[in-house]
Amino acid sequence: MQEAAEALKxxxxxxxxxxxxxxxxxxxxxxxxxxxxxxERDLVLCKEKLRLAERQAVEILTRVHESGPYAAKCA
Known part of the structure; x- marks a missing residue:
């Protein structure tokens, strides 16, 4: 009986x-x-920041190109 109780315990x-x-x-x-x-949320935010940085880079390069020394030759 005691063995069964110990086994149960x-x-x-x-x-x-x-x-x-x-x-x-x-x-x-x-x-x-x-x-x-x-x-996953952080990755989405990083992708959005990357797209924004890419757009800003294109805008900056466009302004530099339009105002640079070659702007008159390209026009």
Whole structure:
């Protein structure tokens, strides 16, 4: 009878430990998912900044070309 009680106690401890590990794993999975979403949003913002910088560079190069020494020859 005592052996059965001890076995049951050990089994309960193992189940509790397994549940605790599963809970930790789920927390880590959720944190990873949130970080992936953050990275995706950050990537979108970086792409938008890159497009803006490209447009600004084209505008600057256009102004330099139009006002540079070759502007009269190209016109």
């Amino acid at each position: 050990k089994s309960a401890i193992k189940a509790s430990t397994a549940a605790s590990y599963m809970q930790r794993i789920n927390h880590v999975k959720e944190a990873i998912k949130e970080y992936e979403q953050f990275l």
